[in-house]
Amino acid sequence: MATETLTAAATAPGASPRRRRGGTRSNENLAGWLFVAPVIAILGLFLLLPILMAFWVSLTDWNGQGSPFTGDVPFVGAHNYTRLFTEDGLARRDFMTSIRNNIYYVAIVVPAQTALALGLALVVNNRMLKGKSFFRSAFYFPSVTSSVAISVVFLFLFANSGAVNALLGFFGIDGPEWFADSRGVLHLLFGVVGVDSPPAALTGGGPLGLSWWDWLAGPSVAMISIITLVVWTTSGTFMLMFLAGLQNVPVALDEASTLDGASRWQRFRHVTLPLLRPTTFLVLTLGTIGSWQVFDQVYVMSQGDPAKTTLTPAYLSYRTAFRDFDYGSGAAISFVLFLIIIVLTLIQRRVLAERDTDRPRRGWWRRRVPERS
Amino acid sequence: MALLTDRPAAAPARRDERAARTLATRFLGYATLVFFGLVFLYPFVIQIGNSLKTEADAAADPLSPFPDPLTLASFERVFAGTNFPLWLGNSLLVTVLVTIGRVFFDSLAGYALARLRFRGRNGLFAAVVAVLAVPGVVLLIPKFLVLNQLGIYNSYAGLVVPLLADAAGVFIMKQFFESIPVSVEEAARIDGASIFRTFWSVVLPMAKPALITLTILSFQSSWNEFPHSLVSVQDPDLFTLPRGLADLVSGSLGSGTQYPLKLGAALLATIPVAIIFVVFQRYFVRDANDGSDKG
Structure with a gap:
C-alpha cells in the first residue's frame, strides 16, 4: 500500500516541474522513514528497549516471577553491582x-x-x-x-x-x-619447578576476593x-x-x-x-x-x-x-x-x-x- | 618481472643452488598446507567415521575414520529416538523466515540510508553503526525480558521476529548501494517511477551480488543461531537444531556416552551449511574480507 501512495504522489498529473521537484523531496522524506521503519521497529523493540529494561532489572531483585516493572519488585539500587566488586x-x-x-x-x-x-x-x-x-x-x-x-x-x-x-x-x-x-596450567608449571603447594605469601587475601594463588592459576x-x-x-x-x-x-x-x-x-x-x-x-x-x-x-x-x-x-x-x-x-x-x-x-x-x-x-x-x- | 629479465645470467652453480632452494621451499610449503589441511579437516573426517560406528568401536578406536563394523544405527536413532525431525522443521521455518525478512528489510533500510534524503538520516546511520558494536551475549537477559513482557516468550514469534533485521546487513546493503552509479535510478525517476518502484525494479536487480551475500550470511547465521533460541523458548516443541543438539549433549540419553549418535546429529546439522559453503564459496570469502572495513 505504501507503493500505491508513493506512485500516486510521484506521478500526479499536472504538477509543474518545480512543484514536482519539491514534491519529490518531501516524498523522499516520507519514503526514507517508511523504508527504515521495519528495521527501526525491530532493532528498537528487541535491542534498544530491552537494554533499558535490563538496566532497570539490574537495579532490582527480580526473581523471574511476574513482571519486573511493578511496584512489588524490590529496588536495590547499585547493590547488584557492589556485590560484584566490593x-x-x-x-x-x-x-x-x-x-x-x-x-x-x-x-x-x-x-x-x-x-x-x-x-x-x-x-x-x-x-x-x-x-x-x-x-x-x-x-x-x-x-x-x-x-x-x-x-x-x-x-x-x-x-x-x-x-x-x-x-x-x-x-x-x-x-x-x-x-x-x-x-x-600455571599451577602445573609451578609444580614442575617444585612449587606444589601454594607458598604462604600467596594464599592470603589477594585483590577482589581471590587469593594471589588463585589469580595465578592460569x-x-x-x-x-x-x-x-x-x-x-x-x-x-x-x-x-x-x-x-x-x-x-x-x-x-x-x-x-x-x-x-x-x-x-x-x-x-x-x-x-x-x-x-x-x-x-x-x-x-x-x-x-x-x-x-x-x-x-x-x-x-x-x-x-x-x-x-x-x-x-x-x-x-x-x-x-x-x-x-x-x-x-x-x-x-x-x-x-x-x-x-x-x-x-x-x-x-x-x-x-x-x-x-x-x-x-x-x-x-x-x-x-x-x-x- | 622486468627486473628479473634484465639481470645478467647467473652462474650455473648459483642457479642450481637457487633451484634447490625453490624446491625446498615448495616442499616445505606443501608440507605445511597438508599438515594444516589435516588439522582443519580431520576432525570432520573423525566425526563422519565415528557417527557410523558402534559405541564400543568409537570408544576403542576414536582416531580411525573407518567404522568396524559399519552401522547406520546412530542415524536411525537420531530420527526415531530423538526429536531431530521436529528440530529440523523448526530450524527450516526460522531460517527461511529470518532470511527473507533480513534480505527485504535490510535492503530497504540500506537503500534509504544510501540514497534517500530524509531528515535524521545521518543520525540513523550513526545508530546502526553503534548497534553493530553491541555484543550479542549481553543481550541474553534483555531479550528474555522484552519477549516475556510482550507475551511472545516461548512462541514462534519470539523465535523469529527479533531476528528479522540486523545492523550488519543494513550496513552491507548501504555500502553496496552507494557503490552503484546513481544515473540509472535518476533516469527511472525522471520517467516517473515511484521511489519504491525504482528501488524494486531498477535498483534491486543491480544489487544481485550483495543480495546473494546477504542471503547466504542470513541463512548461515540463523541456521546456526543458538543463544537467541536459548532465551526465547523453553518448550522442547519449539527447539531449533542447535538448541536440540545442545539439549541432546547435556541431557540424559540413557546409558553410555552415545557419541556416535551425538556426532551423527551434529553432522546432519552441519550438512546444509557445508553445501551452501561449497556452492557459494566466493560469497563467503568476500563477506569475511568485508569485516576488515566494518571496523
Whole structure:
C-alpha cells in the first residue's frame, strides 16, 4: 500500500516541474522513514528497549516471577553491582573467577589465533604453490559451521577415550581427563619447578576476593580444550583478513628486497609485517572483542565446570539469571561485560578513525575493484 | 618481472643452488598446507567415521575414520529416538523466515540510508553503526525480558521476529548501494517511477551480488543461531537444531556416552551449511574480507 501512495504522489498529473521537484523531496522524506521503519521497529523493540529494561532489572531483585516493572519488585539500587566488586561473598568470588578465566582465555586465544591466521595466510599466499584455494577453503570451513555442532565434535575429540588422548598415546603421553581437570596450567608449571603447594605469601587475601594463588592459576586443563576449539574455528576468518591485507604488499617490493639480498625472515620482518600492521591491529582487536563473548562453547562443553574454571562472564550472567533466578545480578554482570566490550570497541574505532584520516575512506565494495585488476 | 629479465645470467652453480632452494621451499610449503589441511579437516573426517560406528568401536578406536563394523544405527536413532525431525522443521521455518525478512528489510533500510534524503538520516546511520558494536551475549537477559513482557516468550514469534533485521546487513546493503552509479535510478525517476518502484525494479536487480551475500550470511547465521533460541523458548516443541543438539549433549540419553549418535546429529546439522559453503564459496570469502572495513 505504501507503493500505491508513493506512485500516486510521484506521478500526479499536472504538477509543474518545480512543484514536482519539491514534491519529490518531501516524498523522499516520507519514503526514507517508511523504508527504515521495519528495521527501526525491530532493532528498537528487541535491542534498544530491552537494554533499558535490563538496566532497570539490574537495579532490582527480580526473581523471574511476574513482571519486573511493578511496584512489588524490590529496588536495590547499585547493590547488584557492589556485590560484584566490593562485598566479599559468593557473587564476587564467582564473578572474579569468571574474569580471571576470561583474561587467561584472551591471553592465549588472541595471540594464538592471530599467529596461526598470519601463518596460514602467508602459506596460502605463496605464489609458488598450487591448490591453494582448496586449502584456503579448508582452513576457513570451520568458521562457518555451527558453534554447537562443532562443540559436540570437540567434546568427542577431547573425551577421556577420545581422539586427542589416542593421538597423545602414540607419543607415549598419558592424556588428562580434559573436562574433569580443573588444575590450572600455571599451577602445573609451578609444580614442575617444585612449587606444589601454594607458598604462604600467596594464599592470603589477594585483590577482589581471590587469593594471589588463585589469580595465578592460569587456564585450567578443561579451559585449554575450549581454547583449542576456538583457535581452530576462528583462525580461518582472520586468515582471510590477512590475505586481504597481503594484497596490499606490492610484488615488486618483495622482489626488489630479494634482489637486495634480504633473507626470507628479513623480508617478512621488515617488509611484509610493517605493511600488514593495520590488518594485524584489526585482527588483534576483533579477536579480543570476540574473546570476551565466549558463550556457546562453554554452554555445550563444560557449563562452567570443572570447579568453575571455565566460567566466563557471559556464561555466568546467563547462569545467574536463568538457573539461579537472580535476574538482577545476572543483568548487572551483563552490563559490566558490556562495558568491557564497549571500551575495547571504542579504542579500536578511535585508532581506526585516526588512521583513516590519512587515506580516504572507501567502502567495502569499491575496495574490491582495484584489487581484481 | 622486468627486473628479473634484465639481470645478467647467473652462474650455473648459483642457479642450481637457487633451484634447490625453490624446491625446498615448495616442499616445505606443501608440507605445511597438508599438515594444516589435516588439522582443519580431520576432525570432520573423525566425526563422519565415528557417527557410523558402534559405541564400543568409537570408544576403542576414536582416531580411525573407518567404522568396524559399519552401522547406520546412530542415524536411525537420531530420527526415531530423538526429536531431530521436529528440530529440523523448526530450524527450516526460522531460517527461511529470518532470511527473507533480513534480505527485504535490510535492503530497504540500506537503500534509504544510501540514497534517500530524509531528515535524521545521518543520525540513523550513526545508530546502526553503534548497534553493530553491541555484543550479542549481553543481550541474553534483555531479550528474555522484552519477549516475556510482550507475551511472545516461548512462541514462534519470539523465535523469529527479533531476528528479522540486523545492523550488519543494513550496513552491507548501504555500502553496496552507494557503490552503484546513481544515473540509472535518476533516469527511472525522471520517467516517473515511484521511489519504491525504482528501488524494486531498477535498483534491486543491480544489487544481485550483495543480495546473494546477504542471503547466504542470513541463512548461515540463523541456521546456526543458538543463544537467541536459548532465551526465547523453553518448550522442547519449539527447539531449533542447535538448541536440540545442545539439549541432546547435556541431557540424559540413557546409558553410555552415545557419541556416535551425538556426532551423527551434529553432522546432519552441519550438512546444509557445508553445501551452501561449497556452492557459494566466493560469497563467503568476500563477506569475511568485508569485516576488515566494518571496523
